Amino acid sequence: MNILVLGSGGREHTFGYQIAQSNLCEKLFVAPGNAGTSEIATNVAISVTDFKAIKDLVLKEKIEMVVVGPEDPLVQGITDFFSKDNELKNVSVIGPSQEGAKLEGSKEYAKEFLFRHNIPTAAYQSFTASTVNEGKQFLETLNSPYVLKADGLAAGKGVLILKDIDEAKTELENMLTNKKFGAASEKVVIEEFLDGIELSVFVLTDGKNYVTLPTAKDYKRIGEGDIGLNTGGMGAISPVPFADEDFMNKIEEQIIKPTVDGLAKEEIEYKGFIFIGLIKVGNDPKVIEYNVRMGDPETEAVLPRVKTDLVSLFKHVSDQTLDQVEIEIDPRSATTVMTVSGGYPEGYEKGKEITGIEQIKDSIVFHAGTRLDNNKVVTNGGRVIAVTSLDDDFRKALKKSYHNIEKLHFDKMYYRKDLGFDL
């Protein structure tokens, strides 16, 4: 069948890389894609939220499956757009309905869902501009540090963690009254701070059944030792060594099962990925957030370990027959290290020529922010290229990634050299 992947990052290159290897895939399209996806698929220059243009492409190219990479089209309702359209309703969309996507699109919605289903998470209350004073009083009842979250999507920047109570009150006011994050902070969730080590689990569900994909840990800060500004993610390691069988059983029983059962019970259409951000507090997992898609760069470390044909998995999702699947996972560890443009996550230049890609043989190169310019690969984003390696343990895999990354070059290239320092 013909398949379309929506998105342009390392996550989408990884999806394309796996899908292109499937016998079930005839023609593969990526929209808008990058220089890497152009080698394995046909790139189509349309935006992931231009539903009309996506419809035209799907009809013209007889596309039967659409895999949605990022959250924006999901939160804007692409799945419902397909299911409600007579010409598109038989196309399989891998991604939840607009209602399901609220698990990521609204922090308050996610917290209410977690509490309704008794899933462990931090205590919270939410506030609006008219209850800003109650919000300040609530802060008084908590201990430092204070966690303030813009309710809506804020490009990964909407969470503030503040040590000082006066600063927390000021920022609450900035978010609610001065719309610091625009419409996204018209509502703010204030949460109890959870102290522990983070990891992520990934679930693929058909709305009734699910398969659990490998765990991963990403490195969000720009600086070594986890300091400095937050980024989209500077690299990832899979599996997470401290997530042993006992801990994974807790995650399955206390978090994954009640999440999928909760979606089914509430009749929320959900055929896609659930990315659960967790924190290990003592020996117990607690949910920090849901995302309704795969992570980036976690995908670049997780998917290369999935040996089961990805397209067949997606067909089972579409047919609601995931209960018939025994997923096969590569027991080796995978690491991915992200190279970024100098200046990222603040201002950076684009259009720098990238050399050395073809010299990398024993790692996989996933393009994130790249494009072709006169047959040359040039930088086209903050995160540029991820180098993924597999080996017996994560330290050996990291060594391979770091060895190979030295073959890459572009002006002001930067990457973190300390991934795994905390494990």
Ligand code: AMP
């Ligand atoms: P989120 O966008 O909800 O994932 O939050 C971004 C980051 O803030 C998370 O990856 C955590 O590092 C941190 N964080 C969020 N909520 C909490 C919490 N309740 N306690 C401690 N850290 C948190």
Ligand code: GLY
């Ligand atoms: N790497 C974090 C995310 O994809 O949200």
